[in-house]
Amino acid sequence: MKIRPFAVEEWMNAYETGAAYNIAETCVSSISVDELFALTGANKREFLDAFCARRLTYGDIQGAPAFKRGVCKLYRTIAPEDLVTTHGAAGANHHLFYSLIEPGDRVVTVMPTYQQLYSIPESYGADVKIMRLKPENRYLPDLEELKGLVVPGTKMICLNNPNNPSGALMNTELLEQIAAIARSVGAWIVCDEVYRHLTQTDEWQESIADLYEKGISVSSMSKTFSLAGLRLGWIATRDRSALKACLSHRDYNLISCGMFDEALAAVALAHGDALLARNRAIVRANLAILDEWVAGQPHVRYVKPVAGTTALLHYDLDMPSYEFCEKMYRQTGAFVTPGDCFAEPYSLRIGYACDAATLKAGLAAVSEFLASYEESHSTPRS
Structure with missing residues (x-):
């Protein structure tokens, strides 16, 4: 039986363990x-x-x-x-x-x-x-x-x-x-x-x-x-x-x-009510953090999530998503998922249900990468 490579899982397998800021994870912050x-x-x-x-x-x-x-x-x-x-x-x-x-x-x-x-x-x-x-x-x-x-x-x-x-x-x-x-x-x-x-x-x-x-x-x-x-x-x-x-x-x-x-x-x-209360509090507080961050990013737009733990962010830089995500990973340690894993070019998926400190640090690293790109490229992708 032939099957296409599982794009998102292969990406996660390749890079997850070495990430400084894992904001690709899709589970609500795991518990012991x-x-x-x-x-x-x-x-x-x-x-x-x-x-x-x-x-x-x-x-x-x-x-x-x-x-x-x-x-x-x-x-x-x-x-x-x-x-x-x-x-x-x-x-x-x-x-x-x-x-x-x-x-x-x-x-x-x-x-x-x-x-x-x-x-x-x-x-x-x-x-x-x-x-x-x-x-x-x-x-x-x-x-x-x-x-x-x-x-x-x-x-x-x-x-x-x-x-x-x-x-x-x-x-x-x-x-x-x-x-x-x-x-x-x-x-x-x-x-x-x-x-x-x-x-x-x-x-x-x-x-x-x-x-x-x-x-x-x-x-x-x-x-x-x-x-x-x-x-x-x-x-x-x-x-x-x-x-x-x-x-x-x-x-x-x-x-x-x-x-x-x-x-x-x-x-x-x-x-289950206790776990749901904990996890809903996390996704609600963290989505507010993400939403504020997106509002301050001139090169990023999204349809604000209504539920779940992930958001699909589109960017206007002239760089394919695999290249974008790998370069950012190497340069800043921020780990996100290329939108091309979902056949969504010029985008990236963020998992925002990690602990708030990791989310804030990861988003700051994404901002750093976007700023460095803007400094070296004067004209964004239309």
Whole structure:
């Protein structure tokens, strides 16, 4: 099977560990196990004593009940039997395409988004149709364009909400309109929701799995709950045919998730409100920092994010994004992601959910690089 190189992951792998100011990271500032217990108020000693007494079997093959109950609290209509546990959201996305997509199937997906959502179905021989999300539409889907792509026989529509890299957020009305389009042809909607609930306001953010009978939600413990090291995710859907296919294929490549991962995730989700309060405070305070910085940059513009942890910044310098980001990294230590990783030229993605000190220092380094470029180039790109 041939597949395109995973641009954003290859970039992160190459440069992340040596960065002085990592403002490419997309998780909300990660926490330790000690911090998890401090934030939740759970008894660490009791937890460790009970866990250390357990035999390290495969555990609950279809997911630890306490973990699955915690996941259900993130939805309105999802029950434990509606979940398939996976190795991260990346594992969930891959598993869905592996389970549901065959050569020739029509798959409609948005761009920019996480590359899994178009490169994996493409590698399976799907007929992948791309719908570009445009800044003039605040990176939200154009419904008329979508209707033109979703023809009879379309198998799947792929969304990302909140969107990575733009931070756009589809509201309930828009999701329901997309669901109506999918319903007209009997298509699944797969929605990567790993940044769900990281909003700038307190309103409940709906999931496609609750709104649409063939909606499939993908998420994980990584972004919203700052626990990427658990490598734990899930698929949530009320569609029995999708569940049956996922569970059948799961026997071939997943078997079960880690017992320790699921046990810690259950602790986090049992006290999810505390973690969400912490992480929403971070993204709200840090977006204000980023917004003030953008306002002071003559060569940078953006569509201000509504949710999530990332922003897509466009610049007017005559330098391709890979060259821009690598030169800046070498010169200042500031680490961001080239927009070309998302087929968005002359732009860069910033992850603004790190600790505030790192964000401020990283943005100052970007300012330094922009100033040095301006000194050496008198005419910006038009």
